[in-house]
Amino acid sequence: MxxxxxxxxxxxxxxxxxxxxxxxxxxxxxxxxxxxxxxxxxxxxxxxxxxxxxxxxxxxxxxxxxxxxxxxxxxxxxxxxxxxxxxxxxxxxxxxxxxxxxxxxNVPDTSVGSRTPGSHGLEFTEVEFATADGVSLSGWYIPSANRAAVALLHGAGSTRSDVLDQAVVLARHGYGVLLFDARGHGRSAGRAMDFGWYGDQDLSAAVTYLQSRPDVEDARIGALGLSMGGEEAIGAAAADARIRAVVGEGATNRTTADRAWLSHEYGWRGTAQEGVEWLTYKATTLLTKADEPIALRAAVAAIAPRPVLLIAAGAKPDEAYADLYIQAGSPGTVQLWVVPGAAHTAGLRTDPGQWEQRVTAFFDTALG
Known part of the structure; x- marks a missing residue:
């Protein structure tokens, strides 16, 4: 058994x-x-x-x-x-x-809020205009008193109401100001893209609108942008000669090439960060219909001899490093002001007198 x-x-x-x-x-x-x-x-x-x-x-x-x-x-x-x-x-x-x-x-909806230029005692008009690819953009226009105008671009995840303080300064000096929501932000149509890769089309449409205004001379149009808006303004001006001068505050990067300074400043840690940025932008190309734009350093070279003013936050050392790298693309036409103690895009809030003097003097010279 x-x-x-x-x-x-x-x-x-x-x-x-x-x-x-x-x-x-x-x-x-x-x-x-x-x-x-x-x-x-x-x-x-x-x-x-x-x-x-x-x-x-x-x-x-x-x-x-x-x-x-x-x-x-x-x-x-x-x-x-x-x-x-x-x-x-x-x-x-x-x-x-x-x-x-x-x-x-995949940007969340953003609200324009209740503040308007009228909250600051300024005359303004609600406006809409379309981009070349058919997206309707919404904004406010403050009429010009000096025949010149500035398109004002907000940063990522915000709207036109977030650049109202800058608009008040420009309007006080007689400039017409067009504050508009980037596509997919505020009341503008389209899908938002917070690396600003649609900036060329959006700003080109804004300039076309400004040229249609009887109070603005075609050759006296500039652009001022904060963060993403600054990057959009620089990139758009490289392709659109109608933009005669650009101020970019907090403009640092929106492509892999814009981060090439990292390895120089931070050694192996910077090289690792450049690798992460490369992966980020490569992944982004798969998730958006927008084309990856021109690098900012190459853009300022293409803008020359038209002038560019970069404003960097003194409390954020990386902004100055990034802007010095961008400035090297055209040292003769790009100015850099590092605002001592300022946080990101807080130049006006930190030193209102200097911000007003530098920015308006820059546009006065560039736009006549």
Missing amino acids: SVMTKTAPRRTKPRVADSVFAFAIGCVATAVGVGLGLPHLMKVGADLAGVAGLGCLVAGLLLLGAGGVALVRLVPGWWRVLAVPALLAIVLVTVMALGQAVAAT
Whole structure:
């Protein structure tokens, strides 16, 4: 009589491919959740995009946990000590690069708010004009008293109301001012893109509108932009000679080439950051119909001999580094003012007297 013995079932290790797949999908889902869910939830609440993004984030973290643990278990011996930081580094780079790309191409709705030029005692008109690709943009126009005008561009995730203080200064010196919402922001139609890659088309349409005004001379039009708006103004002026002068405050980067100074200033850390930026912009090209624009350093060279004034935040050293790199594209035509102690785009608030004197003197000279 034979004796049947039972053996314990062998514990099978998870397949490498399954673990890698779960970890990879977890990285992507987490990045999408961070880039989509968090901005929407913080800015507009539990809308569809915010809830979907939160769902992606939760699912991504679960997959990261399951896939990451499985991968670490597959690593033999003391090599596991190296596997954990390696996997964490992959997660960090993916979230930083893809998360930024998703956030820049899936922008929450922005409200214009209740303030208008009229709140400052200024006469103004509600205006609308269309871009070459058929997008309707909305703005305010303050009439010119000196036959010159400035298109005023706001930063990412904001609207025309966020540049009202700058408009008041320009209007006080007689300039016509066109404050308009970038596409997808405020009351403008279209899909928002917070790297400013639609800036050429939007600003070109604004200049065409200004040229249609009887109070503005065609050859006396400038542009002033903050942050993303400054980058848009510089890039658009490179392709549109009708823009006779540009002021860009807080304008630093919107392409990989704009970050080439990082390795020079910060060594290996800068080189690593350049790599993350490269991944960010490459991912962005897959998520938007907009073409990647000209680098800012190349743009100022194309703008010459027309003048450019860059304004950098003294409290943000990287802004000065970035602007010095941009200025090197055309040192003879690009001025740089670093505002001591100023935060990003806070030059007017930090030193209103100097800001008014420098900016208006620049436009007075450039626009006659």
